Amino acid sequence: MDNLFSLQGATVITILGMATVTWLCRMTGYALARRIAITGRAKAALEAMPPAILTAIIAPMAFSEGIPEATAAAVTVFAALRLPTLVAVAAGVATVVLMRQIPF
Amino acid sequence: MMTETDRQAPNTIRSGFWADAIRGLIDISPLMAGAAPFALLLGSLAVQKGLSPAEVTLMSFTVYAGSAQFIAIDIWQTPVPILAIVGTTLLVNLRHLLMGAALAPHLGGLSPMGRFLTVSIHSDETWAMALRRAQTHGSPGVTPGYIFGVFVLFYLQWPFWTCVGAISGGVVDDPAAFGFDFVFPAVFITLVIGFWRASRQTLVVLVSLGTALLAYHLIEGVWYIFLAGLAGTVTGGLLFKGEGVSHG
Numbered sequence: 001m002d003n004l005f006s007l008q009g010a011t012v013i014t015i016l017g018m019a020t021v022t023w024l025c026r027m028t029g030y031a032l033a034r035r036i037a038i039t040g041r042a043k044a045a046l047e048a049m050p051p052a053i054l055t056a057i058i059a060p061m062a063f064s065e066g067i068p069e070a071t072a073a074a075v076t077v078f079a080a081l082r083l084p085t086l087v088a089v090a091a092g093v094a095t096v097v098l099m100r101q102i103p104f
Numbered sequence: 105m106m107t108e109t110d111r112q113a114p115n116t117i118r119s120g121f122w123a124d125a126i127r128g129l130i131d132i133s134p135l136m137a138g139a140a141p142f143a144l145l146l147g148s149l150a151v152q153k154g155l156s157p158a159e160v161t162l163m164s165f166t167v168y169a170g171s172a173q174f175i176a177i178d179i180w181q182t183p184v185p186i187l188a189i190v191g192t193t194l195l196v197n198l199r200h201l202l203m204g205a206a207l208a209p210h211l212g213g214l215s216p217m218g219r220f221l222t223v224s225i226h227s228d229e230t231w232a233m234a235l236r237r238a239q240t241h242g243s244p245g246v247t248p249g250y251i252f253g254v255f256v257l258f259y260l261q262w263p264f265w266t267c268v269g270a271i272s273g274g275v276v277d278d279p280a281a282f283g284f285d286f287v288f289p290a291v292f293i294t295l296v297i298g299f300w301r302a303s304r305q306t307l308v309v310l311v312s313l314g315t316a317l318l319a320y321h322l323i324e325g326v327w328y329i330f331l332a333g334l335a336g337t338v339t340g341g342l343l344f345k346g347e348g349v350s351h352g
Contacts, residue, residue, distance in 0.1 A: 004271070006156040010184045015159065017190035018176060019166035023224060025197045030204030030223045038209065041344040048340020049206040049333070050235045051299040052312040053199055056332030057228055058289040058296075059316035069286065076290045080297040088297075089134055092290035097283040 068099030121249035128233070128253025135229040136258055138287030139170070140265045141279040146173055147269025153180045157270035164263035168225060172196040175326070198330040202337060203231050210238040210246045222251055227262075229288075230255050232295050239302050305340060312336030 038046055062073035076092030083091070143164065150160035155177075167173055172193045179189060204223055211219045226234070233254045238246050279285045300309055316332035323331075 004156060005158045007158055007162070008156075010186065011155060011159050012162070014176075014184050014186045014189050015163045015166060017186060018163065018172065018193040019168075021190055021194040022167050022169050022172065022197045022200070025194070025200035026204050026223055026226060028204065029201035030208050033205035033208035040346075041341045044344035045337050045341030046206055046209070047303065048305055048308045048343075049202055049337045050232070050239075051296050051303075051305055051309050052336020052340065053202055053206070053329075053333040054232060054292050054296045054299070055309050055312040055336060056199070056316045056329045058292045059313050059332065060320040060328065061289045062293065063313075063317060064320055069289075072286055073289065073293060076293040077297065080294040085291075085294045085298075086134065088294050089287065089290040092293065093283040093286050096286040100280070100283075 067104050068096050068102075071099050072096035120247070121252070124247045124249030125253035128237075128250040128255075129257065130253075131233050131237075132229065132254045132258050134287060135233075135291055136261055138284055138291070139229065139258070140261060141282075141284040142170060142174075143262050143265030144269035144272075145279055146170070146177065147266040147271075148273045149174075150177050150180075150266075151270045151273055153177055154182060155180070155270075157267055160270050161263050161267040164266035167193070168227065168259065168262055169193070169197055170227070170262075171326070192325070196326045196329070199333050200226070202330075202333050203228075206235060207231065210234065210243040213244055213247050214251060215248070218248055218251065222255060225255060225259050227258070229291075230258050232292065236295055236298060239299060305343075307343060308336045308340045311339045 033046070036042070061069065063070050072092045072095035075095045076088055079088035079091040146164070147157070147160055150163070151157065155163075160177075163173060163176075167176075175192055175196060176189045179185065179192065203226060207223060207226065211222060214222060222234070234246055234251065237250055237254075296309060300306065312332045312335060315335040316328045319328035319331045
């Protein structure tokens with residue numbers, strides 16, 4: 001493979017641009033939140049962030065992909081309500097693998 | 105690795121560091137197993153698009169953001185549409201503005217350098233584990249050891265498997281074949297349930313879910329993550345009824 005270590009100018013600039021905007025996103029919210037005293041309503045909003053963002057990230061993956069994924073997501077939700085985390089994850093993954101064998 | 109502080113500190117603190125690190129590693133391990141096939145796939149797709157293994161590995165080291173990288177590789181062509189790729193990356197990663205803010209109250213147990221590194225390389229997965237730890241053990245539970253265990257190997261494996269995928273090419277054609285693609289949503293669902301169990305923020309979750317699905321179908325691109333995250337966050341703020349009153 002001749003180009004194993006090749007680094008092209010435009011490609012490297014694009015990659016570093018991607019890295020810079022990503023790092024700025026990671027840092028900016030943190031830096032702002034550290035400078036502002038967070039109490040009351042803002043604190044409640046901050047506490048709502050983890051479930052809100054986690055849900056936002058996975059919603060289409062879980063409920064818009066198709067019947068196997070939606071079923072597996074539902075199985076994972078119910079399993080997670082009563083069983084240990086790893087068991088719930090395994091149940092969800094097993095469900096999606098099995099359901100994908102069925103032609104819809 | 106022995107540092108100056110390790111030598112001076114009593115044994116209990118040192119064993120605490122490694123015990124926490126192992127705990128963190130155990131907590132993140134299912135997500136590591138779920139992410140590895142995607143890094144392999146990313147590497148092989150990037151090479152097909154004309155990037156060299158060195159270039160895509162550099163991308164995984166410096167950008168370190170799975171969804172943004174897949175989208176970038178998808179729209180990659182020659183000549184490289186630099187602005188389109190960087191702009192899309194910014195859009196996909198806007199959620200880190202919110203995620204970084206949510207980390208801020210919980211990193212008091214780390215050194216300034218530890219905080220800087222943690223915020224610089226947080227991913228969806230490692231961020232979620234850190235916040236989960238803060239929820240179950242309180243902010244003091246987010247120890248240097250725990251963060252070390254969750255963050256370091258998870259970070260390093262991403263460029264590592266990207267490089268392996270780029271050099272070998274096509275090791276993993278389809279992570280979906282063995283359900284690897286569903287490990288990530290499944291773990292995140294259990295995390296949402298965990299947060300819900302602690303705070304009963306049912307409305308927050310439902311608003312976020314509804315907004316995400318609507319935006320996903322109605323708006324071109326990846327706005328849905330940021331919009332839905334913001335909608336759920338604002339809902340949490342609106343439900344605030346005064347100190348000491350829990351919201352539902």
